[in-house]
Amino acid sequence: MADNGGEHITRVLFCGPQFPASHNYTIEYMQEYPFVQVDVVPLEDVPDVIGNYHVCVVKAMKFDSNVISRAKQMKLIMQFGVGVEGIDIDAATKSGIRVARIPSSVTGNAASCAEMAIFLILGLLRKQNDMQISVKQKKLGEPAGETLLGKTVFILGFGNIGVELAKRLRPFGVKIIGTKRSWASHLNNSGQSDVQNGVDDDLIDEKGAHGDIQKFASKADIVVCCLSLNSETVGIVNRSFLSSMRKGSHLVNIARGGLFDYESVFHSLESGHLGGLGIDVAWTEPFDPDDPILKFKNVLITPHVAGVTEPSYRSMAKVVGDVAIQIHQGTTLTGIEFVN
The missing domain is CATH 3.40.50.720 (NAD(P)-binding Rossmann-like Domain)
Incomplete structure (x- = not known):
């Protein structure tokens, strides 16, 4: 030394x-x-x-x-x-x-990130930005929000954070579906796609692998991205993925900003197809406070503090x-x- x-x-x-x-x-x-x-x-x-x-x-x-x-x-x-x-x-x-x-x-990092995902989900469902407008305008009893009860949540990336998120979501009365955390090597010995080791059947209603992500997105009211970022997953949330999501569904990212294709997400918000976006990570960090994506009232952003x-x-x-x-x-x- x-x-x-x-x-x-x-x-x-x-x-x-x-x-x-x-x-x-x-x-x-x-x-x-x-x-x-x-x-x-x-x-x-x-x-x-x-x-x-x-x-x-x-x-x-x-x-x-x-x-x-x-x-x-x-x-x-x-x-x-x-x-x-x-x-x-x-x-x-x-x-x-x-x-x-x-x-x-x-370390508790996975639990902290899971809690942040729920914070963003609830903020989108209860229309946090609209609530702040109501407070400023002295309005009571609006906006009318949504509940997690009865919703289907797609955990895109069922690793440590995904497991912790599923544990915390279950008491809300949701259906949980999920795919594995990464798929750089996604073929098992039989040549078939396989999910990540350690997926807990008690925490998840339906699980799948790489090829299932658009099918699962079409079933979900809320998609939470918990994927690892690598050459296989960069930009994985693109126009094709977003168009497979239900109209009005919500998208949350607590993993890495590079998993989202910015232009596709912007277009999906602008067209009204995406019901809400909650992100703790962004395409460029620190996040640009003048980024045009913030003009949408159904966008919530936090400054990369999910694990902090x-x-x-x-x-x-x-x-x-x-x-x-x-x-x-x-x-x-x-x-x-x-x-x-």
């Missing part, structure tokens, strides 16, 4: 000031461990200083081969959460650097801190999920 005045220091780099709770909680947790130094560096400065660090938490930064090539002392690149699509994993592997995510099932709760972020900060300690001590790394 780094030699700092005769002391060996393990240095942890957080890329950029966004998602501040991630580094703030980590710094707080590491106060009792002076042999680990945690720094927050502006995104534009990361390539110039990354050679000084042993652990990097990328957050929303694109980590390409150029940046990785400068990480001469790097032992581990990790995400404060589960999405590692911004990291060039092949380049990291060639440089001998491990890449890891923090499993959402053990104190219990979840403190749990993940502890994982980052513990891993830094393990790297410093040269012991086996635990609590993370390697992707290379």
Whole structure:
């Protein structure tokens, strides 16, 4: 590790000031461990200083081969959460650097994201923006909203978040249908599409695979996107998918903005086919407050905070801190999920 005045220091780099709770909680947790130094560096400065660090938490930064090539002392690149699509994993592997995510099932992140999905669903059904207009106009008893009771919810991506969402939706009296989280390798040994391992039959009424997504969309009143983002799923919610949805149905995304084709979603809202859109993630982040999609009263947007709760972020900060300690001590790394 780094030699700092005769002391060996393990240095942890957080890329950029966004998602501040991630580094703030980590710094707080590491106060009792002076042999680990945690720094927050502006995104534009990361390539110039990354050679000084042993652990990097990328957050929303694109980590390409150029940046990785400068990480001469790097032992581990990790995400404060589960999405590692911004990291060039092949380049990291060639440089001998491990890449890891923090499993959402053990930190409370999946539960937090599931709660946000329900927040957005209820906001759309009860017409949150119209309610605010009624308050300003001193109107009582309007708008008339809808209930979750009796609705069919299609969970597009039944991974850890999807499972947690299904658990919480069931008491609302809904029918739940779902397809697997990813399908980069979606054929089983018999050559047939297969759902993701671990789908709980007690939580889901009907399950399917890649080829079923438009059929399932046509059955649903609400579609919640929980997919992993990869080359197979980018832009998967496109004009064809949206046209397969019922007129007036609602669409929620708590996963990654790149799963949606912007122009298709805009057109579906403009035509009135899509009943409502609730998103915690966007095509470009930070989200443009002047984006024309916000002109629609049936659009709700939150600033990528689905997983940003104190219990979840403190749990993940502890994982980052513990891993830094393990790297410093040269012991086996635990609590993370390697992707290379």
